[in-house]
Amino acid sequence: MAEVICPENELIVIDKDQLLEKTMEMKHAKLRLSQACASYINGKYELCYSFANDKTYEFKTLKVVMEKDDAVSSITSIYPYATFYENEMTELFGCKIEYINVDYHNRLYRIDETAPFLPKEAKEAKKEGEK
């Protein structure tokens, strides 16, 4: 019988200023950036960065909860291939991520709408905030 390696997923909620520091720790632990995604839940952005270990099958997720108008720094300086994930997040949800190494400026998918996955009221509030 083959050995089953199934550690529980870990979810760590962190402050947005801690993101780079924690990501650096993941990099030092030789974890692979597995995915990054944004969600918009109860009027706040939730950015999830998941890291996986290919040997032990650990799966750690860093979750940043931030306000609508907050900005977070890009992790592409640590994990260069996060480019696609971060461009996708900004394009679909309109969250602000600064200093992405290759910034497509919301033209990764080239969709007509801006931030299509945001609920309508959030989009309107955002527009007014920008005015």
Added chain:
Amino acid sequence: MGKVKKSPWLLHYDASSCNGCDIEVLACLTPVYDVERFGVVSTDDPMQADILLITGGVNSQSEAVVRQLYEQMPRPKVVVAVGVCACTGGVFKDCYNIKGGVDTVIPVDVYVPGCAARPQSIIDGVIKAVEIFQKRSDEHDAYEREHRHDGQVPAETSGKGNQ
């Protein structure tokens, strides 16, 4: 269908399909279903294609591509919408980025339903398209014979419609 007079060429494009219908279109071309026995040949060049098989609904990115492919095809041409997404938008109809079926952008002649469309129904659709193509190309030839005065009369059953 009766005697095959023409041998139309097929062009396939994936507008925003889920791959299901694409793969079935490809499966039609392989020996198990072998749509080529009806005289059609798959091509990848829109300039030489007569029948356009489109899978998937149209979104804002692929709209221009679909229109361009249709423009590039020589006349007469036939469009087959393969799968329920290409017919009406299907399960993705409510998605924000889907404009609807292929007929919102270009005229469609044959609708093949199914999710994913079975190879048998795709073959049925292609046969219908071949018949329509034959009729159109006959009309086209007749028109050419009537209106051209340079002495070069197209033959009754030339391989392809004159452009």
Added chain:
Amino acid sequence: MAKRSVIPYGPQHPVLPEPIHLDLVIEDEKVIEAIPSIGFVHRGLEGLVDKRDYNEYLYVVERTCGICSFGHGLGYVEAIEHIMNVEVPDRAKFLRTIWLELSRMHSHMLWMGLMADAFGFESLFYQCWRIREKVLDMLEMTTGGRLIFSVNRVGGVLRDINPEQERIILDTLSGIEKDVRDIYNTFMTDYSVESRMKGCGHLSKVQAMELGCAGPFGRASGIRTDMRKRGYEAYGQLDFEPITSVFGDCYARCDVRIREVFQSIDLIRQAFAKIPGGDLAVPVKGNPNGEYFCRIEQPRGEAIYYVHGSGKKYIDRFRMRTPTFANLPGLCETLKGASLADVGLLIVTIDPCISCTER
């Protein structure tokens, strides 16, 4: 210095079965850089969560992609089941495993065909697809669908495999194994195939790790990881090891994928030997409340499904990260330095599934 120019590649291109667009910066025949722009198949189906309840949404998830449809459905229901603490009956777990392995077989054979087509070996392409039809027949017999089955539901499966069907599947598998053995010999020993693929698109283990490659693409470079080892569904009770290679070129990727077909055949046999009787599904009450990242091994690699529910009929957020999305940086890296004629081959070699990538 040679002059640089940019060639747009795609979205409609003879070698591409699906629309993807690449801007290739080339110097003479050599590709210096490849800039992908995606979005031709973007439908935005993650946004449908607020229009379909969590049971209906399963049918949308399954239609993300027609090749890995079963795996997508499985990842989604498994995430929901984990959130709702539903214990699926053992028989359902084994049935899911069998169907997932059959999907893997048909996906890999499809890829083998496309690969053969990409380097111009038409008869091999036809042979691969001929064998693939047998797998599709088995799937149609047991589930009723050729590509999109919709046999999953939250809490179990909808259909059973009876002893008669089991016998047919096992018989057919022996035939397929023999056929694939022949194909394997052609791919691995034919000198024209070898000269086209050996050394082409090399990616070292370090590069693959730094680019976060997943699935057979990463395994061909020596990353020994396979999500099935996590033991979801019935994989914990089956005996297998991840298949890897050390060479990291097109030839190795081909080798890994074909050997995975044999592995799938073996896993299906093991599963049929151990499958218990019992119910197919348990009733499920209530709505999902919580969040979970579910990871499963798709034919193309590690796929991640994130479900966030808050006790309502409609879940808040569903997100899938598909293996092709993770392999895009790897593709751009392998394209650097390749000759223009190899670009088509290299795109096919990551087994791209664009409709998964763009959703």
